[in-house]
Amino acid sequence: MTFPEPGHQRPAKPLVQHRRTAKFRGKSLLRRVGRSRTACFGLGLILFWCLVALFAPILAPFDPNAQHMWSLTDPTPSLTHWFGSDALHRDMLSRIIWGARPVLVIAPLSLLCSYVIGITLGMVAAYYGGWIDSVLTRVIDLMLSFPKIVLYVVLIASVGPSAMNIVIAVILVSSPGIARLVRGLTYDLKTSDYVAAARIRGESDLYILAIELLPNERGPLFVDFCTRMGYTVISIGVLGFLGLGLPPPHPDWGGMVRDGTTLLTVLPHIALIPAFAISSLIMGFNLLADGLQETTEAA
Amino acid sequence: MLLYLLRQFSAVVFTLVAASFIIFLLVESSPGNVARKTLGPFATDAQVTILYERLNLDDPIIVRYGRWAGVLLGLNADPLADPELELNFEDSRGHKYIGNFGFSTMMKVPVADVIGARLVNSLWLAGLAVFCIVPLSLLIGTLGGLFAGRPIDRGLTIFSSVVASVPEFASAVILMSIFVLWLGWLPGTSPLQQGGTWPIHLQYILPVTVLTLYVTAYVSRFIRTSIKEVMASAYIRTAILKGLPWRRVVFVHAFRNAMIAPFTVILLQINWLISGVVVTEVVFAYPGIGRLLLEAALFGDIALIEAAALIAVCIAVSTQLIGDIGYMVLNPRIRFT
Numbered sequence: 001m002t003f004p005e006p007g008h009q010r011p012a013k014p015l016v017q018h019r020r021t022a023k024f025r026g027k028s029l030l031r032r033v034g035r036s037r038t039a040c041f042g043l044g045l046i047l048f049w050c051l052v053a054l055f056a057p058i059l060a061p062f063d064p065n066a067q068h069m070w071s072l073t074d075p076t077p078s079l080t081h082w083f084g085s086d087a088l089h090r091d092m093l094s095r096i097i098w099g100a101r102p103v104l105v106i107a108p109l110s111l112l113c114s115y116v117i118g119i120t121l122g123m124v125a126a127y128y129g130g131w132i133d134s135v136l137t138r139v140i141d142l143m144l145s146f147p148k149i150v151l152y153v154v155l156i157a158s159v160g161p162s163a164m165n166i167v168i169a170v171i172l173v174s175s176p177g178i179a180r181l182v183r184g185l186t187y188d189l190k191t192s193d194y195v196a197a198a199r200i201r202g203e204s205d206l207y208i209l210a211i212e213l214l215p216n217e218r219g220p221l222f223v224d225f226c227t228r229m230g231y232t233v234i235s236i237g238v239l240g241f242l243g244l245g246l247p248p249p250h251p252d253w254g255g256m257v258r259d260g261t262t263l264l265t266v267l268p269h270i271a272l273i274p275a276f277a278i279s280s281l282i283m284g285f286n287l288l289a290d291g292l293q294e295t296t297e298a299a
Numbered sequence: 300m301l302l303y304l305l306r307q308f309s310a311v312v313f314t315l316v317a318a319s320f321i322i323f324l325l326v327e328s329s330p331g332n333v334a335r336k337t338l339g340p341f342a343t344d345a346q347v348t349i350l351y352e353r354l355n356l357d358d359p360i361i362v363r364y365g366r367w368a369g370v371l372l373g374l375n376a377d378p379l380a381d382p383e384l385e386l387n388f389e390d391s392r393g394h395k396y397i398g399n400f401g402f403s404t405m406m407k408v409p410v411a412d413v414i415g416a417r418l419v420n421s422l423w424l425a426g427l428a429v430f431c432i433v434p435l436s437l438l439i440g441t442l443g444g445l446f447a448g449r450p451i452d453r454g455l456t457i458f459s460s461v462v463a464s465v466p467e468f469a470s471a472v473i474l475m476s477i478f479v480l481w482l483g484w485l486p487g488t489s490p491l492q493q494g495g496t497w498p499i500h501l502q503y504i505l506p507v508t509v510l511t512l513y514v515t516a517y518v519s520r521f522i523r524t525s526i527k528e529v530m531a532s533a534y535i536r537t538a539i540l541k542g543l544p545w546r547r548v549v550f551v552h553a554f555r556n557a558m559i560a561p562f563t564v565i566l567l568q569i570n571w572l573i574s575g576v577v578v579t580e581v582v583f584a585y586p587g588i589g590r591l592l593l594e595a596a597l598f599g600d601i602a603l604i605e606a607a608a609l610i611a612v613c614i615a616v617s618t619q620l621i622g623d624i625g626y627m628v629l630n631p632r633i634r635f636t
Binding site: 038141142145146147148149150152153155156157158208229234237239241242243244254258260261264265268271272275276278280282283284287290 | 463464465467479569
């Protein structure tokens with residue numbers, strides 16, 4: 001065992017190793033999923049819906065918007081229409097399958113944008129501190145004190161419902177929460193030795209933030225991402241349900257439940273099937289987050 | 300302590316002013332002519348022109364916000380009450396009073412007339428839900444936390460994960476299918492009108508259950524974690540080792556400390572509760588402020604949107620303030636600074 005000479009208190013080697021541990025962490029994330037049965041089950045549910053969305057054109061037996069008049073007499077589930085047909089005689093199974101697409105595109109896309117914004121704001125606030133921090137914290141607190149649903153309803157109602165506007169609304173609603181989380185994480189990490197070392201080496205702030213700090217915040221951020229995916233899917237569903245989601249002909253789970261509630265007393269399957277579909281996807285994300293959290297606590 | 304309260308209070312005021320500006324900005328700077336949107340598609344061009352001038356829509360947004368805030372604080376009159384517009388809008392309270400949100404173009408009455416009763420209904424719904432949420436989540440969370448890792452905890456965790464995955468509109472549909480359609484025990488809508496086939500107290504059951512399920516699942520997890528952490532701490536071990544009865548350790552030593560974090564969580568859940576309230580009210584046709592907000596938003600009733608949104612923010616911010624103060628009072632380790 002050799003001691004570092006004075007003046008060389010931070011040799012280059014540990015830094016390299018540190019970056020390697022960050023790389024290994026990515027692998028251990030998958031291993032952590034494998035270790036928890038809950039996480040596996042959650043991941044399975046998510047993958048199932050991803051595959052359904054991906055192969056929608058092959059899997060769906062009918063066009064999701066085609067009206068089948070012969071089902072007029074009996075819209076309940078049958079051999080031709082496994083999940084029955086809805087009030088406009090469209091095949092429910094096809095609509096459920098195609099309906100997986102908008103959710104699984106809008107939710108991750110808008111969340112990724114929110115993470116870019118949230119991470120930038122949170123890191124800048126914590127790293128630079130001072131007035132930047134206090135201004136940003138104020139803004140974040142302000143945005144978080146809004147009930148989410150109010151922001152969603154007011155926003156979408158004033159700009160009109162469309163996929164793009166839902167993405168914008170999700171970004172506005174979720175980035176402040178992410179910024180607060182990242183600010184906390186960065187605040188804890190910025191006093192660590194390797195940040196000091198990078199500073200002494202003369203690395204730029206951008207390098208320290210993106211290469212030194214960000215990889216070390218991956219673990220909590222990933223758990224947060226899974227939880228937030230669940231919430232975002234709920235929000236998209238709620239927007240669809242309130243009539244602020246995708247415009248009508250598109251198959252959209254929330255909107256399908258909304259259409260079904262008016263006929264609930266006669267044909268409950270129209271509302272129940274999409275309700276179960278959306279719940280199972282949310283459950284996937286929640287269980288994955290739970291499982292990851294569990295293995296983090298145990299480790 | 301007084302200084303602390305004063306500071307918190309001024310922060311709340313700041314938040315409300317900023318929030319009202321954001322709402323105003325979102326509602327009134329959306330594409331299109333605000334005068335046309337206020338009056339609706341059936342107004343004459345002459346009316347739109349008059350309102351456009353009265354509202355001075357060419358002014359910068361901040362000036363218009365100032366004027367709107369003036370109406371709200373009773374400093375100037377609402378331009379919609381102008382007899383030249385021929386809308387016949389009349390307000391029994393006069394033209395200038397505090398809390399004047401203007402006129403609802405959807406209902407053709409002053410907003411202040413509509414909001415009151417709806418707000419009371421929503422508060423009832425939310426209050427009843429909280430009344431169920433708190434004991435239930437305490438029970439589930441405490442059981443889970445005390446027996447962490449054992450079968451009972453696993454069962455409860457799975458249960459709350461599953462329940463937390465069913466959004467309110469889905470659970471409402473599922474519960475309605477079971478209790479309204481299949482069993483026929485409860486009414487499917489809750490318009491709160493006397494004289495229907497269902498008495499009013501039965502109309503509350505399903506909406507309250509839907510709200511309770513989701514939020515309970517969420518809050519009980521926090522309580523579970525909190526109890527689990529406290530039970531693992533040294534002072535609890537000491538209490539057990541010195542031979543105190545287990546029940547006393549749990550209820551006197553652990554419970555009080557473990558409640559500090561969940562207390563804030565429960566109060567901060569108000570944001571979840573509010574969105575739940577909106578959805579539940581829409582599902583069950585419950586005459587509350589959430590449904591009012593949605594109807595106003597879909598109709599394009601600007602004054603009503605602003606009023607309902609601002610009231611929702613107001614409720615959220617004030618419960619957060621209560622949560623903060625309660626946290627300070629419960630936790631003597633935090634100093635008032």
